[in-house]
Amino acid sequence: MKKLAFLNFIFLFFSIASKGQVIGGTSLSYDSKFSQKGLFESTEILNIQMKGDFRKILNDREGEEKYFPVILTYLDKNNKTVSLSIKVKTRGHFRRQRSNCTFPPLLLRFPAGTGDSSLFPKVSSLKLVMPCRGEEFIVREWLVYQLYNLITPQSFRARLVRVNLTDLKNKKMPSPFFGILLEEEKQMAQRNNMLLVKRKIKPQQTMEEPFLRMAVFEYFIGNTDWSVEFLQNIKLIAADSVAEAIAVPYDFDLSGIVNSPYAKPAPELEMTSVRQRRYRGYCIKDMSLFDSTIAFYNRLKPAIYDLYTNCSLIDEKYKKITIEFFDQFYSIVNDPKKLEKEFGYPCNASGTGNVILKGLRED
Numbered sequence: 001m002k003k004l005a006f007l008n009f010i011f012l013f014f015s016i017a018s019k020g021q022v023i024g025g026t027s028l029s030y031d032s033k034f035s036q037k038g039l040f041e042s043t044e045i046l047n048i049q050m051k052g053d054f055r056k057i058l059n060d061r062e063g064e065e066k067y068f069p070v071i072l073t074y075l076d077k078n079n080k081t082v083s084l085s086i087k088v089k090t091r092g093h094f095r096r097q098r099s100n101c102t103f104p105p106l107l108l109r110f111p112a113g114t115g116d117s118s119l120f121p122k123v124s125s126l127k128l129v130m131p132c133r134g135e136e137f138i139v140r141e142w143l144v145y146q147l148y149n150l151i152t153p154q155s156f157r158a159r160l161v162r163v164n165l166t167d168l169k170n171k172k173m174p175s176p177f178f179g180i181l182l183e184e185e186k187q188m189a190q191r192n193n194m195l196l197v198k199r200k201i202k203p204q205q206t207m208e209e210p211f212l213r214m215a216v217f218e219y220f221i222g223n224t225d226w227s228v229e230f231l232q233n234i235k236l237i238a239a240d241s242v243a244e245a246i247a248v249p250y251d252f253d254l255s256g257i258v259n260s261p262y263a264k265p266a267p268e269l270e271m272t273s274v275r276q277r278r279y280r281g282y283c284i285k286d287m288s289l290f291d292s293t294i295a296f297y298n299r300l301k302p303a304i305y306d307l308y309t310n311c312s313l314i315d316e317k318y319k320k321i322t323i324e325f326f327d328q329f330y331s332i333v334n335d336p337k338k339l340e341k342e343f344g345y346p347c348n349a350s351g352t353g354n355v356i357l358k359g360l361r362e363d
Helices: 002-013 054-058 135-151 185-191 208-221 287-309 316-333 336-343
Strands: 019-023 026-030 046-052 068-075 081-090 106-109 125-129 158-167 177-182 195-197 234-238 246-249
Touching (some): 046 054, 054 068, 135 208, 208 246, 287 336
Parallel strands (some): 046 158
């Protein structure tokens, strides 16, 4: 019964009846108003309007970022307009650069004391992931967050939003586009009854089972752009300041499953494509330590496939190549020889399993 209920939830998740817009050849459904309990508890695509000096905001691509006043507007569950005075600035490194991305990522800062009636209660700031090279890649990355939510609650929740920008000086703005609002890291930790950990640790010092599930997930989606030791696209949470930490991944735009136009593996890895998988965990010679993790992924296989096959937000071509990408993973992890070759790679002294990527360094 639990499995049936879960599959029904997945079906409802991607069967929201509303008006559509074409992204990557597929009709997307969205609602203009918020109708569930909270920002990250709803599966509807949320429309938000932001009015400010967006000509200057979107051109703030170099040097220290500056905050700009913005009015954020959305419709609540009663179809009433809610307006919030917030501050917005650009953020990031690679995606902030004009030569790399059409839009820079944004950070939305909310005023203290935002009421409980707001969609954003007790939120100090939220990351807004903006389209870099096309909206379809935003949808793909959002799906990866949904995918990791299936793996563990110790993950970032994400809300797909439709963004409508208005410039104060009536400068021409782009047509409404899709973005991703990411759960605040402190709220993610609190939701799991944990604290954020800032201390520097080796991956071997994290909790073993959660680490293996996370590292295998990164392998599953074809992502090598992460590091526990250097906190590269990783946050650490723990029950207290001395407890073993759990690694929580984010930023999946360079993964093979998203396959964005700018995604390339780091030269140090000596890989030809992000569609080529490389296990980036630490050296484990006893492959039996992966048994429970592989069994876990095997049990979750129907839900993982359903997440994509039932999704109306992606086109059939992408569904097909993604299911084939999943098939490759399962053929590897369920073959002892292939498993040892792939997951034993960090133990290969002549390989690139433990190289430090450019930009990551010792303190």
